[in-house]
Amino acid sequence: MLSKSLLPNKGIILNDLKRYNWIGISYTLLLLFVLPLQIIMNVNKLEERTSYISNPFKPLFYFQGELQEFFILAIPVLTAIFLLRYLQEKRSVDMVHALPLTRVTLCSSHVVAGTLLLLLPVLLTGLLSWVMMVAFNLQAYYALSDIAQWAGTTILISMTLFLFALFVGMVTGTSVAQGILTYITLFLPVGLTVLVLSNVERLLYGFQGQYYMEDGNKLEYFTPIIRLFQLGFDEKMLQSSEIMAYLFSIVLLFGLAIVAYKKRKSEAATQAIAFDFLKPIFKYGVTFCTMLLSGLYFWEIQNDFLWAIFGYIVGSLFGYLLAEIILQKSFKVLASLKNYLIYLLIMAGLLAGFEADVFGYERQLPPVEQVEQLYIGEGGYYTYLRWREYAMEEAATAITEKENIEKVLQLHEAIIQNKTYNENAQSYYSLTFAYQLKNGQTIYRSYALPEASYDQYKKPIFESIEYKHMQFAIFNVDANDVERIVFEPQGISKKAVITDRAHIQEIITILRQETEDESYEQMRDDNMPWARIELWRLVEEASPEMTYRYGVDQSYRSDGKQSYEIMHLNWKKHYKELEQWLQEKGYWQDARILPEDIAYARIVKTEAEKEWVDPKLLPGVEVTKPDELEACLQQLLGRPLYAVSQDENYRIIFYNKNDGEILSGYLKQENVPLLSAW
Incomplete structure (x- = not known):
């Protein structure tokens, strides 16, 4: 049987509740504002809101999310600060410690009082939310389990923050230090990790902090503050392992607070840190x-x-x-x-x-025989991550052939040897390597390289069939899943919609062949594509956001009855087999912009600072002949290539019969018709 000197004291608990009941009352009113009141307000707008939110009542953390999170973060810490206020003043701490009560009793009593101040508002809010669910027949939108999940999550995080702040209060001697150090320490795992990795990224060539911050480490799980801000998304709710971790943390923090209180000296009041060893x-x-x-x-x-x-x-x-x-x-x-x-x-x-690379990190390259597979791609960590996630979902390929692995290692070796040259580049792109070794280890490197560099090494890699199958998602599309293919031409509001199953199969086969036949130079040219190609694939549920998967943009669309995943590709101008097929099948007229869609074009020589000046106000020439318009369309570039100097280029604007601009781009100097007119 526990001694009475170790149990909470009723008098201390009642005194705390009497002195700080305003905290509980304020917390209750705030929670009632952000949840039950918001539910009532949304009932009247139910039809309007469901037009863009599938369920406006779930998750319950959605309502006034920022306010909920702020209250949950602030109230528990504030409660701990006030309950331990007497510890931070010399006169009050001596008076309280003169009572015939042990420090364990005092600490446990404060914990009970704080728990009641934080628990009762949440339970009352949950009860009222359930009453409104029944009263307004909202069972189709949220259930008792959703209320229980909201209340349980709020209580778990609140109690963790409260006990953590209580523990910090035991090792500090001022209330200000208690509050500041509570939040600083909670952010420390994430903040310090980000700081260290960001500095190491600058010191070690090829090191990328994002890979170590996000690749399976889930830093947000180490602090309830960041984790709390994710709870507005259904898929981000607490998992069972996290619930167990929070319960364990609550017990551990309670024990640490008691131990710290027992060891704390009364004269530590007003000191920033109460223990010398800290x-x-x-x-x-x-x-x-x-x-x-x-x-x-x-x-x-x-x-x-x-x-x-x-x-x-x-x-x-x-x-x-x-x-x-x-x-x-x-x-x-x-x-x-x-x-x-x-x-x-x-x-x-x-x-x-670090500067001397004493551990050989910068020079580390795996032997070819130890590499099981590898990824190489232009872009940083997120490009690699998207490829890896897509590879897991749809079995996308990686580079495994020994010949290609050797070529990648030669490129990597050249980059390492030219470190100084690469670091002094004025404009650059990112190139990422990820080697999966046979022993299960992954070697990840990412470099910022000068534009148009290492082409002699990249050309055989990028032209390999294995690289293209890894990098372009068209090779992972099942033609049987594609409901339609849409060609949307550049600059004009017409489209070719293809739903014939045989034609869909043929187009996908042609696109794969065109991609395999592309040269390195064609892959990197700046020619504006003829049209955007959309591959519509039926899915169970449409997401509202636009995503990106390696090699393609991807969006989602719903017509109210069915949801589609739309893969976006480009009809590049060197896709001659696709062009011929479209002509033969009769889709040509609607699949691309033609000279008959254009009234005239105007070509101007413009300096960089005049890019946004109305082209009609600049000296230039007009093109009206169909054959010249077609030639301009064929040579149209998506971005400027400076013809004479770094400050000028040739811009072309296409107009319709109403004198409205329908398309614009750039031309190389040798492709500009009537150049002698200038």
């Missing part, structure tokens, strides 16, 4: 974080290593002095700078180690 951790933690933040800032602004070093020194010095001032409650802290110099020497050694 003071060095606080001091050098602040120093390290401000150093990383300042160094990253100067690196981003100046893009120069020397400026980054300056930032590291200034930031670390500022953080060290600030921490000392807080701990000593005095500005006379210069005498402690000798310890800072030791810290600076350690950091200098660490920085030199």
Whole structure:
């Protein structure tokens, strides 16, 4: 049987509830505003809202989401601060500790009082939400289980924040420090990880922080603050493993708070940190974080290593002095700078180690015989992630042939050897490598490379059938799933819609063959495509957002009865077999813009700063002959290629009979008709 000295004290609990009942009342009113009241308001707009939201009542975190999240984040911490307010003042702490009660009893009593202040408002709000569900016949939109899920999640996160703030209050000596350190510490796992990886990304060539931040690590799960902001999405609700983790955290934090309270000295009141052994951790933690933040800032602004070093020194010095001032409650802290110099020497050694690549990270390349498969693609981590997710869903391919692996490794080796040249590029693109080794390890690298560089290495890789099958989703389309194919020409409101099953099969076969036959130069040309090709595939449910899967854009559309996934491709001008097929089948007239769709075109020589000037106000020539209009359409570029200098190019604008602009682009100088007219 537990001793009475270890159990919560009824008098302390009632006193806390009497003094701080305003917290519970305020919390109740706030929750009633963001949930039951919003439900009533949405009942009257049900038909209007369901036109763009399939279920306006689910999840319940959707209602006034930002306000809900703010209240859940603020009220528990505020409750802990007020309940421990007496600990942070010397007179009150001595008076309370003079009572014939153990510290365990005091702590457990505060926990019970805080739990009631946080629990009862949530339960009352959930009860009223259930009453309204029954009263307004909203069972089709949300159920008792949804209310229970909302209430349970709110209670779990609130109690975790409350007990965490309570524990922080035991190791700090001021209420201000308790509040600030609570949120800082909760953000620390994510914030420190981002800071460290962002700095390492600058120090190690080929390292990309996003890969380590997001690739299976799920940093948001390490802090309830970030996790809370995801609860407005149904698929992001707490999983059973997370619920168990929160329950364990609640028990652990309660135990830690009791232990810290028992060890805490009464004279720690008004001190920033109550325990001596935590003071060095606080001091050098602040120093390290401000150093990383300042160094990253100067690196981003100046893009120069020397400026980054300056930032590291200034930031670390500022953080060290600030921490000392807080701990000593005095500005006379210069005498402690000798310890800072030791810290600076350690950091200098660490920085030199990164710059020298002492662990060989930058030079690491796997032997070809150890590579099971690899990915290579232009773009950063998210491009790779989209390919990997698509590969998991629809068995997209990777590069596995030894000959192609060797070519990729040769390209990778050339990039490593030209590190200085690559880093000094003014304009660049990203190239990503991901090697899946036979031992299960993944080697991931991403580089910013100068435009039009390493073409001699990339050409045989990009032209390989294996690369194209990996990179372009047309090879993963099942023609039997495609309901229709739509050709939408550039610049004009007409379209060719193809629903014949045999024709759909033929088009997909031709598109695959055209893609396999593309040269590296054709893959990279700037010619404006004839039309956008849409492949409509029937799906169970349409999503509202536009997504991207490697090689194609993808959108979703619903007509109220059926939902479609739409894959967007381009009809490129060098797809001659597709062009011939469209002519033979009679789709040609509607599939692309033709000279008869155009009244005339105007070509102007414009400088970069005059790109947005009305072309009719600039000197130029007009093109009206059908054969010349067709030639211009054939040579039309999607972006400017500077003809004479970096400041001018040839722009062409096509007009209809009403003098309205229907299409514009650019021409190379040698393709401009009537050039002598200038």
